């Protein structure tokens with residue numbers, strides 16, 4: 151059986167971030183570290199198909215009224231824009247008549263000026279209304295996407311890079327906004343006006359109307375040739391965009407490594423390659439498709455080449471009045487120019503389709519399954535794994551190969567074993583960050599899949615080894631765990647976590663900014679802050695990635711005190727990296743290659759588990775070694 155695969159704790163953090171609250175600021179995250187799970191929003195927005203033109207319709211639906219007003223104003227504005235051409239044509243014939251009808255010319259001039267003014271008013275209303283609709287759609291999507299990312303299983307992220315997701319969330323949504331605000335009114339007018347103009351011209355003289363569009367078939371043939379491979383080219387372009395996005399993110403994430411190795415953006419692997427490939431694509435595209443577009447535009451703009459001789463000939467034969475000839479010479483070219491706008495509008499619709507499809511694939515992804523109809527209530531907060539199997543990749547090696555153990559309620563259970571034994575994987579299956587491929591993970595006798603996700607996550611606090619702090623104040627970072635916590639509760643949690651003193655010593659205390667552009671905390675301080683967050687959440691189950699491995703002695707002592715406080719009265723599952731800290735655990739589960747090698751107390755395991763005995767001997771030997779190193783006198787000076 152295949153389990154859900156992959157990646158980092160990105161989604162965990164998003165899940166934590168929105169935790170039933172507006173997603174306004176804590177949504178863009180990088181690799182994750184601390185997660186105190188909060189109940190997620192219970193109302194799920196149903197996923198809809200946003201692909202193709204239909205998808206655009208769905209996006210516009212919520213703003214139907216505004217969009218209709220905008221489209222109508224745009225059509226009116228474009229139609230008003232044609233009136234001056236009519237007026238000029240009529241003025242020309244009025245001037246050349248004997249005697250000239252100067253009164254008519256003046257009236258027509260007034261009508262033309264009035265039409266131009268009315269056109270700008272209608273266009274301004276159309277644009278303003280379209281912008282409001284576009285911003286509303288953008289706002290809605292920017293909230294729905296991160297919310298959705300918090301609801302999908304982590305396996306969702308296995309097949310998508312963070313660059314791709316960033317692109318959907320930012321670029322694709324921007325593109326939809328830009329389409330609605332700028333191109334949609336144009337598209338509506340571009341579709342309506344050529345039709346109206348064509349009908350008007352046919353009513354005046356069908357022969358000249360045909361002459362007006364005589365160049366269109368040649369123009370569209372040129373366009374069809376230019377568009378031959380455009381789908382493949384577009385696909386390649388979007389792939390290049392994803393690659394560049396990913397590389398830029400990688401570049402920023404690994405900037406310290408890049409600097410220490412003296413790399414630059416130009417020499418940093420795929421970043422420079424993807425940018426150069428993008429340039430090459432553009433040159434190639436312009437060479438192969440650009441010419442076709444040029445010919446298309448030129449042909450559409452050259453209808454006078456047909457109109458002049460045909461019109462002149464008909465006029466000389468006496469079957470076309472001078473007034474109608476002038477009208478066609480002025481309005482005929484407008485017909486094809488507005489067709490050109492229609493083509494551009496169609497191109498814009500197509501461009502949004504790609505992005506819409508990407509957004510649809512996110513919004514349409516299945517949420518974490520909840521396969522049982524009725525929620526059951528766990529008897530207590532004990533955790534049990536029964537013959538649990540799990541693999542990250544289809545066909546890959548099993549990370550857990552039939553793991554069975556129990557972490558009784560209110561006790562401390564430690565997971566130990568060599569690197570890659572499956573300890574972290576076990577910790578990830580409890581809050582359903584991944585789903586097992588076989589077996590059952592249960593809490594209080596209830597399969598975790600039978601618990602609504604909100605209820606499950608409300609029971610669990612996780613402290614990862616690496617701590618992630620969001621850009622925000624200390625207080626905001628703490629309140630993630632419990633948004634309605636009082637000042638007293640905050641201070642109490644921080645005191646218990648041995649964090650209160652250092653927080654108060656920060657320039658603005660609890661209001662000091664943290665994160666990328668805020669104050670820098672030491673590893674130990676971050677740890678204690680994350681413990682305070684977990685304390686604030688006050689969840690009965692605690693999953694702890696033992697966190698003191700890299701702390702200095704003073705910090706380690708403080709962290710141990712804070713942890714002792716945190717563990718009190720809870721069911722604790724601790725991933726132990728150093729055996730000395732877990733020798734007193736109620737139960738120790740020894741893992742090797744995804745299998746349980748032994749379980750029991752420290753004393754029992756020393757007696758009967760060979761792997762544990764070997765690990766313990768290794769551990770005590772390393773202590774002796776460091777002690778020896780310290781007592782064996784000063785280090786001899788190295789001769790220079």
Ligand SMILES: Nc1ncnc2c1ncn2[C@@H]1O[C@H](COP(=O)(O)OP(=O)(O)OP(=O)(O)O)[C@@H](O)[C@H]1O
Nearest residue numbers: 156157158542549568569570571572573574575576
């Ligand atoms: N996101 C992932 N994608 C694919 N494979 C993974 C992933 N995370 C872990 N693995 C693999 O699963 C196996 C178990 O890893 P796990 O992290 O659970 O081990 P661990 O005992 O916690 O190791 P350590 O003590 O080094 O953290 C390893 O073979 C590891 O390479």
